[in-house]
Amino acid sequence: MRLLASSLTCVRGGREVFSGLSFEVAAGQLLAVTGRNGSGKTSLLRLIAGLLPQAGGSLALDGGDAELTLGEQAHYLGHRDALKPALSVLENLTFWRDFLGGEAFDAPGSLAAVGLTHAAHLPAAYLSAGQRRRLSLARLLTVRRPVWLLDEPTNALDSSGQGMVAGLMREHLARGGLIVAATHAPLGLAARELRIGETP
Known part of the structure; x- marks a missing residue:
C-alpha cells in the first residue's frame, strides 16, 4: 500500500x-510534515482526509480498498479533540466506534492502551487536556484504519504520554499501516521528512 x-x-x-507538493508514503512508513506556522501542514492533512478540496494535482491510495475513498480509510486526528463533554469516556469512544463503523476493536482495550481505564465512566468534561488527547488517540485503536493523519499528536501530553504515542505509532506501522504526521517536535521514531512552506 502506498499513499x-x-x-x-x-x-x-x-x-x-x-502548490506543487509531491510525496510518497509506503506501508510501514512515517512521513513527518514540518514547517513554520501557517505553512499548510494542517491543510495538507485535511486535504488528504477529504475535508478540503484539491485545487490541483493528484492524490491516491495505491493498494487500498477500491470500494472506499481515501478519507474512509484514514483516521484524522486534529488539533481539537472531538469529544462530547456530557458523555463518559467510554460512551465517547463507543459513539466513535459506531459512527466510524468498520473492523471494531474493543473499547476497554483501547482505553487500556492509552492509560484511561480508570476514567472510563468519568464524564469527558472532567478530563485534563492530556487525558482528552489520550481519549482522542484511543479512537485510532477502536476502529482500525490503515492511514493515520496526525496533527501534533503529542500536544498536551507529558513525557510518558509522548512515549505512549510513539509506541502506538510503532505498532500501527508494524501492522502495515502508514502515518502522515504534522509536527514541531520529535516523534520518537524514524521518519521521512516533508518540509513545506520554505518559500514565501
Missing part, C-alpha cells in the same frame, strides 16, 4: 497555501 501525491495545490480563502 501517492503529485503536484498537490491547496487554496483556502482565495489564498494559495501550497
Whole structure:
C-alpha cells in the first residue's frame, strides 16, 4: 500500500497555501510534515482526509480498498479533540466506534492502551487536556484504519504520554499501516521528512 501525491495545490480563502507538493508514503512508513506556522501542514492533512478540496494535482491510495475513498480509510486526528463533554469516556469512544463503523476493536482495550481505564465512566468534561488527547488517540485503536493523519499528536501530553504515542505509532506501522504526521517536535521514531512552506 502506498499513499501517492503529485503536484498537490491547496487554496483556502482565495489564498494559495501550497502548490506543487509531491510525496510518497509506503506501508510501514512515517512521513513527518514540518514547517513554520501557517505553512499548510494542517491543510495538507485535511486535504488528504477529504475535508478540503484539491485545487490541483493528484492524490491516491495505491493498494487500498477500491470500494472506499481515501478519507474512509484514514483516521484524522486534529488539533481539537472531538469529544462530547456530557458523555463518559467510554460512551465517547463507543459513539466513535459506531459512527466510524468498520473492523471494531474493543473499547476497554483501547482505553487500556492509552492509560484511561480508570476514567472510563468519568464524564469527558472532567478530563485534563492530556487525558482528552489520550481519549482522542484511543479512537485510532477502536476502529482500525490503515492511514493515520496526525496533527501534533503529542500536544498536551507529558513525557510518558509522548512515549505512549510513539509506541502506538510503532505498532500501527508494524501492522502495515502508514502515518502522515504534522509536527514541531520529535516523534520518537524514524521518519521521512516533508518540509513545506520554505518559500514565501
